[in-house]
Amino acid sequence: MSDGVKASGVPGPAGGALVLAGTPLGRPDDASDRLRASLAGADVIAAEDTRRLRRLAADLGVALTAAVVSYYEAVEQARIPGLLERIANGATVVLVTDAGMPSVSDPGYRLVAAAAAAGLPVTCVPGPSAVLTALALSGLPSDRFCFEGFLPRKTGERARALAELAGERRTMVFFESVHRIGDTLTAMRQAFGADRPAALCRELTKTYEQVVRGTLADLVAAAETGLRGELTLVVAGASAPVAAPPDAEELAALVQDLxxxxxxxxxxxxxxxxxVGLSRRTVYNAAVVPRPD
Known part of the structure; x- marks a missing residue:
């Protein structure tokens, strides 16, 4: 491997590694056997919410023998040196968040970056993702998409962020809280247009899962009835701009070139x-019929 390029994914000489473990969005029976084995065999588990971790372990029938440490946004940076030291000394550190994949709008990417920079192994136990689940359920184009996470909370900053995305051609996926979803949808209607197709996904994989599909105007109305639970919003990208047809002079030049x-x-x-999608008569008249000076 060339100088300056570091690979990760397999345990190093000391046997330690950072393992990113995807956890169920809601239903414990969505957990994989690898997740169970990773939790049972970890030396350290860094959890966004330690109470949720212990509840998940109980649901999965896993007896935790690892040292459990909290790893949420406010303490993330402070935890990194100690976790890296444990990995360097041969410990398997498993990182879990409340639901889905660590690092995706959740704590994790700083630890991954630091471990990679230190040349320590990083691997992943794949698991559920609210982003991909919502995208698949939305019924919107999924061949190209982008994940925008949470929009800014302040009205002006949110409006500017949406204005920058108004021309985005890819399908967009957002996270939003129940307290802000109404304001966010109203701002999207203003920035993207009331007729932009979208899907609002609520409580994915859980008992009361719901997907509301329609235009942004439809979703604004749906939000006014009151929503609860975890929300993921999928919005269609902008349509391709319709080019103006060539004028008579341009049509004549195109014909003359051929x-x-x-x-x-x-x-x-x-x-x-x-x-150009015009009738033959229109092109003929532009190219052949004499025009007055």
Whole structure:
């Protein structure tokens, strides 16, 4: 491997590693056997909420023998040196968040970056993702998408962020809280247009899972009835701008270029009409019928 490039993913000489473990969004039976084994075999578990971790372990029938430490946003930076030291000394450190994959709008990426910079192994136990689950359920194009996480809380900052996204062509996925969803949808309606298709996904994989599909105007109305639970919002990208058709002078030039290249005038008119989506008569009149000076 070339100088300056570090690889991670397998335990180092001391056997330690950082393991990012995806946890269920709601249903414990979505947990994988690898997650159970990782929790049972960890030396240290860094958890966004230690109470949720212990409840999940009980639901999965896993007896925790690891040292459990809290790892939430306010303490994230302070925890990193100690966790790196444990990994360097051969410990397997498993990182879990409340639900889904660590680092995705949850604590984790700083620890991953620090471990990678230190040349320590980092691997992953794949698991559920609210982003991909909502995208799949939305019914919106999924071949290209972007994840925007939580929008700014302040009205002006949120409006500016949405204005920058108004022309985004990819499907967009957002997280939002029940307390701000109404204001966020109203701001999106203003920035993207009331007719922009979207889907509001609530309580994914849980008993009261619900997906509301429609326009942003429809979703604003749905939010006014009151919503509870975890929310993921999927919004269609902007449509391709419709180019103005060529004017008569431009049509004449296009036809003339083909004629100069050896095409008959009839064939040139037919080809240009098909290319620009205009009738043959329109192109013919522009290219052939004399125009007054």
């Amino acid at each position: 004629v100069a290249a050896g095409r008959t005038r009839r064939d040139a008119v037919d080809e240009i009409a098909a290319r």
